Amino acid sequence: MGSAVHAGAIPLEEALSARDRDGTTAGEALRSMLAQLPKAGSRPLGSPAHAYIEAHIEQGPVLETAGRRIGIVSGIQGLRQFGVSIAGEEAHAGTTPRARRRDAFMTAHTIIGALAQLTMDRADTVRFTVGRFEVFPGSPNTVPGRVEFTIDLRHPHAGTLNRLGGGVFAACHRHAEPCTVDVRELLHSKPVLFDPTVVTRIRDAAGRMGFASLDIVSGATHDAKYMADLCSTGMIFVPCRGGISHNESEWAAPEDLAAGAEVLSEVVTDLAAE
Amino acid sequence: MGSAVHAGAIPLEEALSARDRDGTTAGEALRSMLAQLPKAGSRPLGSPAHAYIEAHIEQGPVLETAGRRIGIVSGIQGLRQFGVSIAGEEAHAGTTPRARRRDAFMTAHTIIGALAQLTMDRADTVRFTVGRFEVFPGSPNTVPGRVEFTIDLRHPHAGTLNRLGGGVFAACHRHAEPCTVDVRELLHSKPVLFDPTVVTRIRDAAGRMGFASLDIVSGATHDAKYMADLCSTGMIFVPCRGGISHNESEWAAPEDLAAGAEVLSEVVTDLAAE
Numbered sequence: 001m002g003s004a005v006h007a008g009a010i011p012l013e014e015a016l017s018a019r020d021r022d023g024t025t026a027g028e029a030l031r032s033m034l035a036q037l038p039k040a041g042s043r044p045l046g047s048p049a050h051a052y053i054e055a056h057i058e059q060g061p062v063l064e065t066a067g068r069r070i071g072i073v074s075g076i077q078g079l080r081q082f083g084v085s086i087a088g089e090e091a092h093a094g095t096t097p098r099a100r101r102r103d104a105f106m107t108a109h110t111i112i113g114a115l116a117q118l119t120m121d122r123a124d125t126v127r128f129t130v131g132r133f134e135v136f137p138g139s140p141n142t143v144p145g146r147v148e149f150t151i152d153l154r155h156p157h158a159g160t161l162n163r164l165g166g167g168v169f170a171a172c173h174r175h176a177e178p179c180t181v182d183v184r185e186l187l188h189s190k191p192v193l194f195d196p197t198v199v200t201r202i203r204d205a206a207g208r209m210g211f212a213s214l215d216i217v218s219g220a221t222h223d224a225k226y227m228a229d230l231c232s233t234g235m236i237f238v239p240c241r242g243g244i245s246h247n248e249s250e251w252a253a254p255e256d257l258a259a260g261a262e263v264l265s266e267v268v269t270d271l272a273a274e
Numbered sequence: 275m276g277s278a279v280h281a282g283a284i285p286l287e288e289a290l291s292a293r294d295r296d297g298t299t300a301g302e303a304l305r306s307m308l309a310q311l312p313k314a315g316s317r318p319l320g321s322p323a324h325a326y327i328e329a330h331i332e333q334g335p336v337l338e339t340a341g342r343r344i345g346i347v348s349g350i351q352g353l354r355q356f357g358v359s360i361a362g363e364e365a366h367a368g369t370t371p372r373a374r375r376r377d378a379f380m381t382a383h384t385i386i387g388a389l390a391q392l393t394m395d396r397a398d399t400v401r402f403t404v405g406r407f408e409v410f411p412g413s414p415n416t417v418p419g420r421v422e423f424t425i426d427l428r429h430p431h432a433g434t435l436n437r438l439g440g441g442v443f444a445a446c447h448r449h450a451e452p453c454t455v456d457v458r459e460l461l462h463s464k465p466v467l468f469d470p471t472v473v474t475r476i477r478d479a480a481g482r483m484g485f486a487s488l489d490i491v492s493g494a495t496h497d498a499k500y501m502a503d504l505c506s507t508g509m510i511f512v513p514c515r516g517g518i519s520h521n522e523s524e525w526a527a528p529e530d531l532a533a534g535a536e537v538l539s540e541v542v543t544d545l546a547a548e
Contacts, residue, residue, distance in 0.1 A: 077368065
């Protein structure tokens with residue numbers, strides 16, 4: 001949130017008025033935290049910035065599987081999220097022949113099958129996830145009259161992400177019969193490419209220090225996404241166990257964290273000397 | 275329930291102790307209803323019975339679509355219900371490549387695709403329904419770690435129903451990887467074939483009265499299912515609008531209901547004269 005406001009991607013008022021589950025706004029929480037801190041002199045935000053480098057656990061399993069210590073992050077993949085709503089007709093599971101059904105579940109099944117095929121790339125770069133899927137009325141002997149589901153679609157290249165997103169709309173319309181299908185795009189975050197000169201500095205630093213590294217695209221979003229609009233930006237990843245993050249079992253090896261910090265220090269020192 | 279107890283398929287104690295949503299047992303409800311009725315002499319249950327004939331709306335769209343007034347019911351199709359539980363692993367939708375996922379949703383999708391194909395008969399006789407389908411944790415950007423769904427499978431012929439039910443277990447095991455799949459059979463109600471001599475009597479009576487008729491299998495269960503164990507049994511169907519039943523919009527044309535009652539009366543009079 002801080003980086004988005006700093007880069008002007010989100011207005012300050014919008015960020016301060018965001019509410020958590022208990023209804024507390026970010027502004028209220030910030031004021032209450034600041035009141036508990038010892039007084040400190042205020043200083044202006046560091047803008048314009050010369051460069052921005054962020055070190056992070058990968059939050060994925062790629063480095064761990066490859067046995068590499070440093071991820072040279074080339075950018076952040078783009079993300080499109082869709083909400084799909086399918087309206088059919090409830091019917092008795094025993095008495096209604098297939099040809100007479102408007103089965104919202106089977107229509108959803110066909111659409112998702114088409115999208116699974118569309119997003120099946122040999123390089124395993126496309127991320128396609130159906131994370132929420134709800135069926136109504138949800139009774140074993142009733143043909144579902146309504147289904148709601150989400151599609152989460154990610155790719156590092158804007159053109160591919162555009163093509164795949166177009167495929168979501170096309171599949172929903174092509175396979176709608178005998179139901180009616182409504183698709184809404186909930187989120188469209190374009191891919192970010194980091195500054196190649198910063199990426200090269202990180203790769204060179206890791207090489208000089210003898211750390212095994214791997215070029216990687218960030219699957220998750222980071223502050224660097226917004227900072228990349230303001231200045232030269234790059235990221236350094238280290239492995240984390242099982243790719244798990246945002247969870248109590250998140251864990252990274254101390255020697256990997258130290259390696260990431262050493263690369264970060266080296267690159268920042270280099271950039272500061274420019 | 276009454277016919278199941280009468281035919282000995284369910285013990286009386288079990289039926290009387292069944293509870294509704296408010297927690298009232300059938301026994302309590304019956305006693306409270308009987309207390310409000312004028313006293314009447316009790317009489318023994320009419321067993322042994324010579325024959326049992328049941329008239330009913332079709333609860334399906336077949337007669338209405340075919341434009342026939344009387345359904346000559348040859349029997350009640352069998353029903354098997356299954357509960358399928360798929361355990362995978364929650365993962366970040368952005369950072370986890372397909373090859374590293376144990377996506378419970380996509381495993382469910384593959385299993386259901388195989389079953390939709392297995393149950394696709396040209397005659398449209400098989401009934402295959404996924405009515406309940408729940409995904410956990412149900413967040414758009416989390417690969418689902420668990421899915422629970424039901425399969426409702428019906429067919430008039432016991433052998434076919436056995437084969438298709440076997441196919442459910444086979445598909446769940448064949449396509450389980452990389453998740454683990456647990457299948458339980460929740461319900462197995464065998465098909466019932468009515469007495470052919472009673473079915474012929476109903477067909478002849480409808481013919482003599484000039485009602486357009488159609489041979490049909492009951493998709494829903496009826497009292498006749500249990501009575502068929504005790505005596506010669508048959509059923510007469512009439513059309514209902516849109517195949518809708520157990521719903522406030524259930525409706526049947528008065529002339530269709532009258533036609534059904536006339537056939538019922540004719541057949542019962544015939545049988546009583548035997």
